[in-house]
Amino acid sequence: MTNADASDARDRSRDRDVDGRARNARPRDGLGRPLPYGAEGVPRQPEGLVRTPRETVAEAQALLTQGRPFHAHEVFEDAWKSGPPEERTLWRGLAQLAVGLTHVARGNTRGGTRLLRRGARAVEEWQAGRGEDRPYGMDLPGLTRWAGELAGRVEHGSAPVDARAEAPRLRP
Template sequence: MTDRDRTPDGKPQNARPRDALGRPLPPGEEGVERVPEDLDLDVEETIAEGQRLLDHGFPFHAHEVFEAMWKKAPPEERPLWQGLAQLAVGLTHLLRGNPTGAASLLKQGQARVRHYEDEPPYRLDIDGLASWADHLLTEIARDEPIPAPPTPRLRMP
């Protein structure tokens, strides 16, 4: 039996390197920098970092940034951050070639963020994000390869 990687406080972790879409690589291979588990950004930093990661083709990492905010957000905002995380990981699954998983997560994320469409917090473009998800869901339903899915825009123009 092999020892598991652990954090300094003894919690299990997977320290294997990962590719740009968050897939584990064989030990010893060079991966991309991971989002720190103790990430502590404020709302504006979270949105900016999430957008930066999405813009650079790292939706899995954006998902982790949104997930960090989801875990610490006040209860009334948790569905927002969970929805943003699900949209980002839905895009991750699409880019990994898993349209079924992508569709499921895009639908779940879209449903969660739509709860905020009447009064979008933080200048988030809830309508734009919902339309972006609708577009991808339509493309997935066509059952044809989607060569370059568009990048979502988090903020209203």
């Protein structure tokens, strides 16, 4: 079998969506980790949904409260990709905060703290450019404070953390 034949065989065996794009159909746990085929996972977030900003915040908060930050990150990612260009930094930063929590909950201290800090910087950058602390009712100063405090605690030995117990409140 040539390398091309092997590649074709791998491509045919991959999970695909209705448009033929590669999509891993394995179930996932609440932190987004793939589980074996046939295992019971948590419901996945549909990709590519366009929500209003307030719907995005409400859906992401519900997922964070359930201890599912990976899935909240996907909701924020949809807003980042479909929202107006002037809000992309905000939604990207929020997605990074959620995936940072995902990583520290999985025990990845280094990657998690980097993402928490990167997300906080993005949110602060967006906020500084707008002078707006509470877009869509969110408490941006509180979120950046939460991210810094969590990153500091994790760096000093408290990883992994409980994603549900550490979930931020997006709105005061």
